[in-house]
Amino acid sequence: MAEMLGKASIRFSEPVYILNSASVVGTKEGQGPLGLLFDRVGKDDMFGCECWEDAESKLQKEAVETALAKTHLGAEQIRYLFAGDLLGQSMASSFGLGVFRIPHFGVYGACSTCGESLSLGAMTIEGGFADRVLCVTSSHFASAEKEFRFPLDYGSQRPLSATWTVTGSGAFVLGNEDARRAYQKDEESVTDPSNRRARAKITGVTTGVMVDYGMKDSMNMGACMAPAAASAIRQHMEDFQTVPEDYDKIITGDLGKVGKQILITMLREQGIDISANHMDCGIEIYDADTQDTHSGGSGCGCSAVTLSAYILKQLEEHNWRKVLFLPTGALLSKTSFNEGKSVPGIAHALVLESL
Amino acid sequence: MAEMLGKASIRFSEPVYILNSASVVGTKEGQGPLGLLFDRVGKDDMFGCECWEDAESKLQKEAVETALAKTHLGAEQIRYLFAGDLLGQSMASSFGLGVFRIPHFGVYGACSTCGESLSLGAMTIEGGFADRVLCVTSSHFASAEKEFRFPLDYGSQRPLSATWTVTGSGAFVLGNEDARRAYQKDEESVTDPSNRRARAKITGVTTGVMVDYGMKDSMNMGACMAPAAASAIRQHMEDFQTVPEDYDKIITGDLGKVGKQILITMLREQGIDISANHMDCGIEIYDADTQDTHSGGSGCGCSAVTLSAYILKQLEEHNWRKVLFLPTGALLSKTSFNEGKSVPGIAHALVLESL
Numbered sequence: 001m002a003e004m005l006g007k008a009s010i011r012f013s014e015p016v017y018i019l020n021s022a023s024v025v026g027t028k029e030g031q032g033p034l035g036l037l038f039d040r041v042g043k044d045d046m047f048g049c050e051c052w053e054d055a056e057s058k059l060q061k062e063a064v065e066t067a068l069a070k071t072h073l074g075a076e077q078i079r080y081l082f083a084g085d086l087l088g089q090s091m092a093s094s095f096g097l098g099v100f101r102i103p104h105f106g107v108y109g110a111c112s113t114c115g116e117s118l119s120l121g122a123m124t125i126e127g128g129f130a131d132r133v134l135c136v137t138s139s140h141f142a143s144a145e146k147e148f149r150f151p152l153d154y155g156s157q158r159p160l161s162a163t164w165t166v167t168g169s170g171a172f173v174l175g176n177e178d179a180r181r182a183y184q185k186d187e188e189s190v191t192d193p194s195n196r197r198a199r200a201k202i203t204g205v206t207t208g209v210m211v212d213y214g215m216k217d218s219m220n221m222g223a224c225m226a227p228a229a230a231s232a233i234r235q236h237m238e239d240f241q242t243v244p245e246d247y248d249k250i251i252t253g254d255l256g257k258v259g260k261q262i263l264i265t266m267l268r269e270q271g272i273d274i275s276a277n278h279m280d281c282g283i284e285i286y287d288a289d290t291q292d293t294h295s296g297g298s299g300c301g302c303s304a305v306t307l308s309a310y311i312l313k314q315l316e317e318h319n320w321r322k323v324l325f326l327p328t329g330a331l332l333s334k335t336s337f338n339e340g341k342s343v344p345g346i347a348h349a350l351v352l353e354s355l
Numbered sequence: 356m357a358e359m360l361g362k363a364s365i366r367f368s369e370p371v372y373i374l375n376s377a378s379v380v381g382t383k384e385g386q387g388p389l390g391l392l393f394d395r396v397g398k399d400d401m402f403g404c405e406c407w408e409d410a411e412s413k414l415q416k417e418a419v420e421t422a423l424a425k426t427h428l429g430a431e432q433i434r435y436l437f438a439g440d441l442l443g444q445s446m447a448s449s450f451g452l453g454v455f456r457i458p459h460f461g462v463y464g465a466c467s468t469c470g471e472s473l474s475l476g477a478m479t480i481e482g483g484f485a486d487r488v489l490c491v492t493s494s495h496f497a498s499a500e501k502e503f504r505f506p507l508d509y510g511s512q513r514p515l516s517a518t519w520t521v522t523g524s525g526a527f528v529l530g531n532e533d534a535r536r537a538y539q540k541d542e543e544s545v546t547d548p549s550n551r552r553a554r555a556k557i558t559g560v561t562t563g564v565m566v567d568y569g570m571k572d573s574m575n576m577g578a579c580m581a582p583a584a585a586s587a588i589r590q591h592m593e594d595f596q597t598v599p600e601d602y603d604k605i606i607t608g609d610l611g612k613v614g615k616q617i618l619i620t621m622l623r624e625q626g627i628d629i630s631a632n633h634m635d636c637g638i639e640i641y642d643a644d645t646q647d648t649h650s651g652g653s654g655c656g657c658s659a660v661t662l663s664a665y666i667l668k669q670l671e672e673h674n675w676r677k678v679l680f681l682p683t684g685a686l687l688s689k690t691s692f693n694e695g696k697s698v699p700g701i702a703h704a705l706v707l708e709s710l
Binding site: 001002004007008010051053054076079080084086087088089090091094095097098101102103104105106107108109110116119120123124126127128129130147207208209210211212331332333334335336339341344346 | 443452462478479481686690
């Protein structure tokens, strides 16, 4: 039985395994610092489709197909699918994933959706409701600009605090101990048995609350989300009774350079210093100097593909033993923005450990 | 430990209780056949706000406040909040619920969201991750028309297959056995102890898959959703090894009159006859003859407020002992509609039993 900790956390008694995962990205991400690590890089950002929304659906579909192929599983062996994206009514998921016919839970947490889907997926396994689940999220630069901002043809200028929405989708197959054993056995028959099998384990989660500091600048989402990230990290450390040094890395989703500074400052004022081991997926995924991405990358896909391609690799290679992975979300819509609303933030944390 | 049944179902070993619930609706719903049963009916559909989206946020906030008041609980006693609505990026939830500061899982299943939130909420309790959770969903006629269709001022004509989006929000406090005992003890001290305490129990769930028959008519959502409802009912009966007669009612969310006929016909072709005990919340909530609502009501709020005000009352009064409650969702957005896409459906089923 899992253990409820403090106000918002769970420590799993049985670890939930990330059996394998997949990352599919667009051209710009393929040219970035992590480019060689992604499973698939599109030739162009249309992915053979006729509109951006379809391209994003295709991203999700390819990520799921790749994750299933890497785990040697058929869709019918997956008990639940947790999926979401940034588009209105989660359209990328609705049109990308129906073909798999997996019982479906749609989730929405803006760019924190990767954390939300992995949290619920892991809880579903730990609770004995599933042996294997699949969690997938995506974003697409062009469908997001269309959804939230201006037509690309306008060539609107972007302030230095703006982030660039990642074109990418990450899919993760989670499994319980039995699923891990079955996967390992299968892996031994087809590949080098010295390969590591499951990629990492999820040992705990902290679920975020919505935090609204009244920020209204959708071109500075790092500032809008930093208070939520600070809240979730503080709550996590209070619930688990840990300190920053207990983690090799504390990894936020897409605060970017501006949000990173705010987060570190906010937490320092509360006596928590994460400056030595903080990392942000949005900063890692692009080379801001040469790729014109200003504060960094963002979008559901940002933390998802960085987790699959880079973070899990570090855990597999034992460069890191334990990290806090914390996708961050800015809860805005074009309607709320046009009505002059603030941008509340949310962040969901997972403890990921190497095997 | 819960029992996984068949492809998509769970039978709970410990029942999850619906401790109490609340329904807040607009004027038209207040004038309908169920009008006297709702907890709160707005004086007008603005609920004191300046725009429709804010009004919908207010609906959710009032539903949660009322549900907390009826269970004599503070927000800090709720472990998780599962919430969603129809607006792009779930804006009603993002701006209505932040004040409660409850760890938040945003969910999206179109009008099936009530079923999805209750399923995940019940699983969270059964899995030992929470003692109490809150599930809330909403819709608002005017914010939905703005989101999906045309400005109200156009006075667009509506075909007879069209449904009318319910202005309403339903909130449900779920609890485990300990939470039920604490609630009952508390109730005894403040009210007539002969009052029934928890309203009903959730004993099982069946999670739907996305089903797309290629229907493209967003003015006939009943037809778009009926195949998903048929799929979920068939899967449920296969997984639980039950027949329609095992349920006093089989209750869909918002198929309306058109969708109801399609559902009954489709299931009859598969050897399942639900004609004697089928009920649809969308048909119950309005008097179509006098309220000009054509095929019936729809929206996340439709099944949610009907469950809270009417269905749970029948279970409390033992008019019904066991029902299958099955909110139905049409997965469309204005973008997908304008791009000529079909409207996939989804439905999530819960087994509700009287105490």
